[in-house]
Amino acid sequence: MDYKAYIANRIKVEGVPSEEIALAIAVPPDTSLGDYALPCFKFAKALRKPPVKIAEELAASYVTDEVIAEVSAVNGYLNFKVSRKGLAQDVLMRIQNENTRYGSSDMGGGKVICIDYSSINIAKPFHIGHLSTTVLGGSLYRIFNFLGYKAVGINHLGDYGTQFGKLISAYKRWGNEQLVEQGGIRALNELYVRFHREAEAKPELDDEARAYFKKIEEGDEECLALFEWFKALTLKDVERIYKLLDIHFDSYAGESFYQDKMAPVVDELREKELLIESRGAQIVDLEAYGMPPCIILKSDGTSLYATRDMAAAIYRKNTYDFEKCLYVVAYQQNLHFKQFFKVLELMGKEWAKDLVHVAYGMVSLEEGAMSTRKGNVVFLEDVIAKCIEKAGSILEEKNPNLENKEEVATKVGVGAVIFGALYNNKIKDITFSYEKALNFDGETSVYVQYTCARAASVLAKAKEAGVAYAQAEIVEPNAQEFELMKALADFPDAVVSAAKNYEPSMIARFAVDAAQKFNKFYIDCKIMQAEPQLRAYRLRLTEAALTALTNALALLGIGVVEKM
Ligand code: ARG
Secondary structure, three states: OOHHHHHHHOOOEOOEOHHHHHHHOEOOOOOOOOOEEEEHHHHHHHHOOOHHHHHHHHHHHOOOOOOEEEEEEEOOEEEEEEOHHHHHHHHHHHHHHHHHHOOOOOOOOOOEEEEEOOOOEOOOOOEHHHHHHHHHHHHHHHHHHHOOOEEEEEOOOEOOOOHHHHHHHHHHHHOOHHHHHHHHHHHHHHHHHHHHHHHHHOOHHHHHHHHHHHHHHHOOHHHHHHHHHHHHHHHHHHHHHHHHHOOOOOEOOOHHHHHHHOHHHHHHHHHOOOEEEEOOEEEEOOHHHOOOOEEEEOOOOOEOHHHHHHHHHHHHHHHHOOOEEEEEEEHHHHHHHHHHHHHHHHOOOHHHHHEEEEEEOOEEEOOOOOOOOEOOEOEHHHHHHHHHHHHHHHHHHHOOOOOOHHHHHHHHHHHHHHHHHHOOOOOOOEEEOHHHHOOOOOOOHHHHHHHHHHHHHHHHHHHHOOOOOOOOOOOOOOHHHHHHHHHHHOHHHHHHHHHHOOOOHHHHHHHHHHHHHHHHHHHHOOOOOOOHHHHHHHHHHHHHHHHHHHHHHHHHOOOOOOOO
């Protein structure tokens, strides 16, 4: 039940469309006055009346029913109390019927949303900086699919550029097959780091690297084979992390994929007289838009990151005919995205408005918290492993007899890393702390997982005792039951808002809020010890809570366990 829309449809304010009224309706912080409130000062101008008067008039004309039980006017606010029994019926039936699909919808109508995320660089470590793009993008992928869109996950690999010439040079000088095959990305990265160190004293190394890169571009067999091998090794290495995080891509078309797709873009820019020469380079002047120029070709004729991104955007539009194309990339690249979006717009691509840079803040580790430091890099895999290990010891302490300890520790540890990156508004910089992320009583995934296990264990007891509850009669809920039901009823809204704002944190916050309300209910109200009719009713509510929480965590990429 969309209460806001329901109320808005029953209120007439001259000159204000009902959608606008629905948007103005809020959930008051103190719910003793009402479950929803409409601040009437918003209409004072349109109606040329004081808010107090507007509220009084609207209250007098509102007809209550089985959905909205009470309406009152207080200080210019119109307060609504929903019918508790009506809400109980609505939310319990709906969750039961929709089950794993509760919160989903078909609002997307199959329209395509491209999501460029994770987008790692070949032969470079998969470090803590890639955490947010990977889990944010992964969550958006699930959320959009859940809402009936067709999400296309794209890993825009950083697999093009002179660094690959450097890598080949370093490999030939100091590497060998066994070392690289065994060491994977870490070995490749060490070679790369060594190249930079040695090139400081021997600048001729840079010429050698440039020559190798040129060979890759020209399709030299040996160089290409090495490059493909580095790429395969990198992908194999990160596959482990993607598996742990349950992350999927529909395409791995990276920068090198666009090698032969850039010339037409450059031609088109030239044709449209957007290209100008500046110190030998080909650029698009963006001064009129308050931005530095977007460089398309360097003076030696080579392309840039932006050129490849333009070719990629055009390719994606032609291939997927997206409704939106999202780029889940750190805010450090704000200018890059603004620039090439603008250039595409200047080229007359009306769909440039559908390109969205989903920017996020930095993740760092609390000082002293990191396990492995290789140079300045904190490997994401090490962070996840450490979190799983810590989760394991906490579980061991709390519940030494737990079965499948390893599986539970993995779900808890991985969940903590994901949730740590998703709980806050994405643009905020965050400091990851193992301790905070694994706090059973905090605003954490383990708190939500623990709540789910608690609910599951009550349901298991009921099953053991042969207590049926699926058809339990729905009666007027008490305060704790009602608060929990209201929280659960918010889930579909939270999913839609998360999609609209590209903000999975809204689902994470829903999960914590609903878990808190469940625990209050669980502690204050007897479930299995209640008299039979009430017991069945509360079990039915417990199951509904478990379903909604499970769905919420699933959208974030976090699993639940039955016992912990
Ligand atoms: N590989 C890039 C980096 O690590 C991110 C690529 C993001 N996607 C894009 N289409 N530019 O910085």
